[in-house]
Amino acid sequence: MVQDFTWLATRLADYAHPISIVCITGRVVCLGETGINFGAGMSGGIAYMYDPDSTFASRCNMEMVALEKVETPDDEAELRGYLEEHVAHTGSTVAERILADWSTARDQFVKVFPHDYKRVLLERAAREAEQQPAAASG
Helix, strand or coil, X not given: CCCCCEEEEXXXXXXXXXXXXXXXXXXXXXXXXXXXXXXXXXXXXXXEEECCCCCHHHHECCCCEEEEECCCHHHHHHHHHHHXXXXXXXXXXXXXXXXXXXXXXXXXXXXXXXXXXHHHHHHHHXXXXXXXXXXXXX
């Protein structure tokens, strides 16, 4: 099983279901086009999709995932960090261009968040919140 796996791809268009295999609890950043039915079988992990033309949703299987904006400081920092690491290791000119225009480019990313994974994370956060007051008073 793939754990805490980060995969940065510049092109997934040749694969109909790449994320159902790769993204279990990790992160995927895609800087290029995808094939059809993206997210089919995706029950965990998160994918960040660069979508400057706003066409990704038409190739995404919305049955198991939701599309969100990259809005939280944590998400933005995580995504930017992956891009910076990608540039450092590969010299990617695509990632360099995105980082050079980050204030515009960050709004062109879509966060693909599986429904089941989000539910599990929310339940976990609720349990932890319940336990914190008990631990503080006990």
